[in-house]
Amino acid sequence: MKRLFYEDAYISSWETYIENTETKDGKYYIVLSETAFYPEAGGQPSDSGTIDGIKVLDLLEKDGIIYHILDRMPENKYVKCEIDFQRRFDHMQQHSGQHILSSIFYNLYNGRTAGFHLGEDYVTIDIALPEISNEMIKNVEDKANERIYKNLEIKTYILNYEEALSHQLRKLPPSKDDIRIVEIENTDCTPCCGTHVKRTGEIEIIKILKAEKYKGMTRIYFKCGKRAFCDYQNKHNIVSNLNKILSCKEDEILERLNQKETLINELSVQLKKLKETLIDLEVSDIIRNTNKNIICKIYNDKNFDEIQRIAKSILEKGSYTILFLSVVDNRILLCHNGNFSTNCGFIFKENIKSFNGQGGGGEKQAQGGFKIREDAINFYEFLKEKILKC
Ligand SMILES: [Zn+2]
CATH class of the missing domain: 3.10.310.40 (Diaminopimelate Epimerase; Chain A, domain 1)
Structure with a gap:
């Protein structure tokens, strides 16, 4: 079974034949001769897509074989496959962006990446540092985006264990087997099984959204590429609406909100006093009558x-x-x-x-x-x- 995503991460449609099929709980586990469907691994989620127009429900990798799970069998042995490339490319942007961020945290602050999560809603890395200041975040973010502007080459290749040890890898090989390396020109070199863009320019932008304490480390939330652009569009809409509601410019919004909060506090105190006066009047009225x-x-x-x-x-x-x-x-x-x-x-x-x-x-x-x-x-x-x- 050939893994097309390792030959070319940009293959989104191909034709191949079904090598083997197993059935379990009414589902069909199909093994293809060639597949570009990436099964969940190394923090990167599985691809979605179709085989002869039938939706692939999930992917399973077991003993080095990738199973495509379908709820009905394709009629022909020779099938046309397609992956949702928009989703895959998003994963490539986030994953390559993650390597850049992890390498900069490591090179600048010796902050090792202990975890990576690429979800539908957010992407995070856990940096093994108990404290990361806003200044450090700004510095990492600036440096990461400079790496994008330089449009550096991202290469993948296989090394044996001895060769891997002589390379300056960001993290150690997980086993003594041959290992796949992802190298970002003059930036990072690390073992990885995921799919990546060819040049850093395709990541487009890296934006760190927040940092929070997590099990003695720091969890960094970030967005790359189209995700970051959509986030900017949403936030720009919010800011534009605030401009209109508060009748002010962008850099005056916080001051306006502070003024309003002060006013609300003052009015609350006055309202409380007035209510007390009303209660006193009500009490006098009741007793009098x-x-x-x-x-x-x-x-x-x-x-x-x-x-x-x-x-x-x-x-x-x-x-x-x-x-x-x-x-x-x-x-x-x-x-x-x-x-x-x-x-x-x-x-x-x-x-x-x-x-x-x-x-x-x-x-x-x-x-x-x-x-x-x-x-x-x-x-x-x-x-x-x-x-x-x-
Ligand atoms: Zn990776």
């Missing part, structure tokens, strides 16, 4: 926290039993300051379930919540009748 020591009220415009604060303030001014309902959040409060025989928690515990509510409390205070407003109002009326009888 009641000649009983039982106060019942339904609030349409105040949430539970607010009615709780009103109740607390009333109880500080005298002996009352208070029954409040907030229909904003369908919650009920029953409380008094100890001079009444009503056991608030007990009434709730005994009755609230038959009104489809949940809640409870202690002797002097209980609260309950309801999914439906009607249930909350019915329980409120029930409590009102009960406490007025006491």
Whole structure:
């Protein structure tokens, strides 16, 4: 079985014959005489594509054989194969970009790459350094992009173990077998089984997005090529919208947002004070207009926290039993300051379930919540009748 992706990483369609087929769990495991389908290895994901128009569901490499998994057999032994080259080329851009970044972290800061992940959404390398500063990231990013502008050649070749040891490789060969080397002119030389672009110019751009601590190392998130360009387009749209919303230039956005945050904080303080004043007025009004020591009220415009604060303030001014309902959040409060025989928690515990509510409390205070407003109002009326009888 010939691995076409090692002869030429740019082959995207070819014709070949089926060498062997195995079936397992209703799926067909097909071995081709020649394949350009890259099976997941070394951090690079599998290719996708079709064999005679039938979608390749997955690829499996076992004992040096690449199996193409299909859910039906092609009719002919001689088949036309195609890989999704847009996806493959994206993998090539990210993978070659990764080699450049890893080599620069290694050469400048002795930061070895301990992990590489190439996913649909993000690409990462784990650099074996506990701390990487913003300055280091900027430096690596600048140097990596300089390597792209120079449009350096990327070569692949096979060495035996002794030859590999005499080369200045970024990492040691994984075994004593012959080893495939990927060399980026004047930049990097390392064992690798992945597919790469021919010249660094094809990577187009490398942008580091963020760095975060990971198991004593630093995980670097980055994007290369079209991914980085799309990211720039998205971010440019966001910035353009912010320009319009904030009526300012790009370099004024952060200052504007800081000003707005300060204003929001000041307004929040003022709003809090105003709410407290309103509560005081509400409390005075209630006390002035009641000649009983039982106060019942339904609030349409105040949430539970607010009615709780009103109740607390009333109880500080005298002996009352208070029954409040907030229909904003369908919650009920029953409380008094100890001079009444009503056991608030007990009434709730005994009755609230038959009104489809949940809640409870202690002797002097209980609260309950309801999914439906009607249930909350019915329980409120029930409590009102009960406490007025006491
Ligand atoms: Zn590699």
